[in-house]
Amino acid sequence: MSDIALMFEQIEEFNDTITERRTDPDPVVRASVKYRRPISVTTMHNIRATLRHALNMAMRQDRLIDFNPAAVLEMSAKTRPRPLVWTDARVRSWQEDYRSYREAEKQRRGGRRVDPIDAYTSVPRSSPVMVWTPAHTRLFLEEARRHRLFARYQLIALRGLRRGEACGLRWKEVDLDGHSLTVNWQLVQLAWQVHEGTPKTDASVRTIALDTDTAQVLRAHRQQQLQERLAMGEAWTDSGFVFTQPDGNRLHPQHVSDQFLWLAYLAGLPPIRLHDLRHGAASLMLAAGVEMKVVQETLGHTSSAFTADTYTSVYPQVATAAAEKTAALLFGGEGDQAEPGKLISLRS
Structure with a gap:
């Protein structure tokens, strides 16, 4: 148990090192982590899941251990940022x-x-x-x-x-x-x-x-x-x-x-x-009205539920169109999709 916990502590220390070096005034120090990315919480959960599976196999097949320490390790909650x-x-x-x-x-x-x-x-x-x-x-x-x-x-x-x-x-x-x-x-x-x-x-x-x-x-x-x-x-x-x-x-x-x-x-x-x-x-x-199943297959997602959960609320006009269509069912009107927002120039 302590060895697994230590491994994840070292990963977190590695992340801190990357963050610190990216803001260092010395360009040589910054260059040392140019292509190194911090390990995300999601990736750490995936590491634990792989380790837990391997230890479960060791318990069931080889009987090398009688307790899976990866199964009880406490970690930060895994959250997937929404676009x-x-x-x-x-x-x-x-x-x-x-x-x-x-x-x-x-x-x-x-x-x-x-x-x-x-x-x-x-x-x-x-x-x-x-x-x-x-x-x-x-x-x-x-x-x-x-x-x-x-x-x-x-x-x-x-x-x-x-x-x-x-x-x-x-x-x-x-x-x-x-x-x-x-x-x-x-x-x-x-x-x-x-x-x-x-x-x-x-x-x-x-x-x-x-x-x-x-x-x-x-x-x-x-x-x-x-x-x-x-x-x-x-x-x-x-x-x-x-x-x-x-x-x-x-x-x-x-x-x-x-x-x-x-x-x-x-x-x-x-x-x-x-x-x-x-x-x-x-x-x-989705904003163009393409069916969710088609979007899922185009992107190569395993399930349309993942596609829907990730993307349906990204563009305002998607939600606006849904609201207008809902109102049209009740009042018999015709809803229009909102126009995309005007572009702001970032040049200064």
Whole structure:
């Protein structure tokens, strides 16, 4: 029991170390934890569940122990943060905090330059999981259109692929004429090493329909990649991936996330994680009236109950439409969906 408790105490100490080093004035210290993420409460619960299962097997099959200490270990309650939309009020509040944070950091560093992306991602948000409005997403895609891998971002924003699924997508799984693609593989980052494997669950292996515009964007990307291949000649690596480095080699998932943050910053948008772009795709589908089962299958969720519990309250117009339809049943009126909130420019 004490060994297991000690393990989780060390995890919490590891988290504290990351948090402290991320705010250290020494850039070398900050760089030492650049790609290290704190272990979340949810992950710690998953670690305990795996350990508990292994110890249960030891009790039942090998009779090595007669007591499972992982079953009685007390841990913090596991809560899954709900996605929140970047409303006008939340954007204004974040803007004020962002300006104050940059000024305070500049003074703390004696007038030295503050890394804009560090400041951009360090300011607290209303929730760890934030979602852009449709207007925000349109502005991001306009900015990302200049990037050589623009098709990747449109695919995630509209079809909700996970980062690893987009990085691991191969051309042999894409049917441009049939407007569909199949998710069979993903690239996973463990520490800094990249590993190739199957998607998270059986439900994650799926075929996704493509809209006409996204299919055209992918077709243009294919032509661009063929031009890059001709330019590289024998130096080209034929990896078969849809999204690659200029020499054909596979992408590193962390570089994809870094590029996304930079593009979002350049677009003057409030910050979200790359994975939150997938959340936005789910919310967009629901706001457009797509059936819950279709959204679940597109995202690769195991159950539609999880999809409904996570996303149905994200966009205000979804709840407003439900209220209007309910009133229409009683009074016989016709309800209209609320218009998405107007975009606030973050450029200063």
